[in-house]
Structures are given as structure tokens and as C-alpha cells.
Amino acid sequence: MIFDILTIFPEFFASPLQEGVIRRALMEGKIKVGVHNIRAFAVDRHQMTDDRPFGGGEGMVMKPEPLAACLKALGNRPAASRVILLSPKGERFNQQAAQRLAEFEQLIFICGRYEGVDERFRDKYVDEELSIGDYVLTGGELAALVALDAISRLLPGVLGCEHSAPNDSFSCGLLKHKQYTRPRVFEGTAAPEVLLSGDHAAIARHRFVESVELTLERRPDLLHDVQFTPDERKILRKSGLLGRIETLVNSQRNDSRHEG
Numbered sequence: 088m089i090f091d092i093l094t095i096f097p098e099f100f101a102s103p104l105q106e107g108v109i110r111r112a113l114m115e116g117k118i119k120v121g122v123h124n125i126r127a128f129a130v131d132r133h134q135m136t137d138d139r140p141f142g143g144g145e146g147m148v149m150k151p152e153p154l155a156a157c158l159k160a161l162g163n164r165p166a167a168s169r170v171i172l173l174s175p176k177g178e179r180f181n182q183q184a185a186q187r188l189a190e191f192e193q194l195i196f197i198c199g200r201y202e203g204v205d206e207r208f209r210d211k212y213v214d215e216e217l218s219i220g221d222y223v224l225t226g227g228e229l230a231a232l233v234a235l236d237a238i239s240r241l242l243p244g245v246l247g248c249e250h251s252a253p254n255d256s257f258s259c260g261l262l263k264h265k266q267y268t269r270p271r272v273f274e275g276t277a278a279p280e281v282l283l284s285g286d287h288a289a290i291a292r293h294r295f296v297e298s299v300e301l302t303l304e305r306r307p308d309l310l311h312d313v314q315f316t317p318d319e320r321k322i323l324r325k326s327g328l329l330g331r332i333e334t335l336v337n338s339q340r341n342d343s344r345h346e347g
């Protein structure tokens with residue numbers, strides 16, 4: 088996967104790309120990251136990349152010409168390439184979006200600043216606009232790093248253990264179960280006995296129930312989209328969770344019907 092990042096703050100990316108899993112993925116050639124300074128493509132002698140908005144108003148708008156020139160300087164692009172603008176106005180970036188984007192060969196992240204980018208650039212060159220959450224950052228750089236990290240770890244061979252990604256929180260629509268390690272007893276509290284039993288089926292059941300309980304407690308909105316298998320429904324019925332989930336999903340359905 089090739090990531091190309093267009094930014095006016097290229098230094099921003101120096102340290103985060105030199106740590107942990109991402110550093111190893113870069114060294115092993117699993118990902119390539121190009122950081123491109125938009126300012127180098129500014130057309131005037133002051134190297135301006137932003138200007139006052141037509142019609143007045145606060146802040147500054149990113150000029151279209153340096154952005155377009157920087158993008159064109161990347162040269163020929165593979166067919167499976169996507170230009171993504173990071174902005175608080177975009178669609179929400181989540182695990183499903185990370186999985187979808189991990190299929191591309193090249194992702195080009197445009198880091199917006201100020202009050203946004205000139206709409207004509209967006210219209211002509213941007214394939215999609217993404218937001219990492221309902222808050223406003225000082226720019227798209229952190230959002231680009233978040234997306235790069237979440238997408239990279241889904242690529243083959245990037246995580247040390249190939250099996251960790253499918254068990255992530257969100258990948259099956261639920262939050263991940265709780266984790267314990269040594270010591271068996273910490274400050275008087277023992278780790279759940281079943282995890283030390285060696286009974287893998289019982290452990291899987293325990294973790295599944297825990298996942299559902301955590302999701303019910305912290306992110307009930309996620310349960311709306313989860314399809315449980317007949318075996319999972321049996322486990323949920325036994326642990327008394329199925330009724331709670333059905334009541335919740337029905338009330339979410341009624342809420343959205345009333346809103347719609």
C-alpha cells in the first residue's frame with residue numbers, strides 16, 4: 088500500500104512514522120509513505136497556500152492551485168487509487184471504512200487546514216471526504232495519521248500475529264472482550280478462573296458473552312448492525328442477554344422510524 092500525504096506541515100509526520108508497528112511495516116516495505124509539502128507548489132513569491140474567503144468571513148481557505156499542482160506532481164497513479172480529504176465535514180471514518188480502504192493500492196490524503204479547501208479543488212480532485220470524529224482538530228494531519236495507522240495494521244503481514252486483526256473491537260461489530268495476564272491474583276483480585284481452565288470452547292463462550300456485555304454497556308448503538316449466528320443466539324439466551332438485546336434493537340428501530 089502506498090500512502091501519499093499532502094500537507095503544509097511535513098515535519099508533523101517524522102516521529103509517528105518512526106515507532107512500533109508502522110516503523111516495521113515501512114522497513115519491511117509493507118507500506119510506503121510519501122509526505123509532500125504543498126507549500127513547495129505555491130505559485131506566488133510569498134509561497135501562499137491559503138487566502139481570505141470570497142464573500143468575507145473568518146479564517147483562511149486553502150488555495151486550489153498549490154493543492155492541484157502537488158497532486159499532479161505525484162505522477163501516474165494506479166487504477167486502485169483514492170484521493171481522500173480529511174475534514175470535520177467528511178463521513179465518519181470507522182473500522183468498516185478502514186477495511187474498505189485497505190483494498191486500495193494507493194491512498195492520497197489531503198490534510199485540510201484553516202476554514203477548509205477551495206470547493207473547486209474538492210469537486211474536481213477529491214474522491215471522498217473523511218472525518219475521524221465529531222470534534223474539530225487544528226488540521227487534517229492527525230486525522231491522516233489515525234487513518235494510516237488503522238488501515239496499515241489490516242494489511243497482510245503488518246501485525247506480528249496475523250490473527251490479531253480479525254479479533255479487534257469493531258471488526259465483528261462488537262467491542263473486544265477484557266484481557267488478563269500474570270499475576271493470577273492482583274491486589275486481591277483473581278483473573279477469571281475459566282481463562283486458566285485450558286477449555287478453549289468455554290473460554291471462547293466466556294469472551295463472546297463478555298464482548299456482548301461490554302457492547303451493551305458502552306456502545307449499544309453498535310448492536311443494531313450485528314447478525315448473531317444460531318449458536319451465538321443460544322449462548323446469549325442462556326446468559327440472559329438475548330432479551331435485553333432484542334428490546335434494545337427494537338427500541339432503536341422505533342426511534343429511527345420516528346426520526347425518519
Ligand code: ADE
Nearest residue numbers: 173174175218219224230
Ligand atoms: N480536520 C479538522 N478536524 C477534523 C476531523 N474531526 N476529522 C478529520 N479531519 C479534520
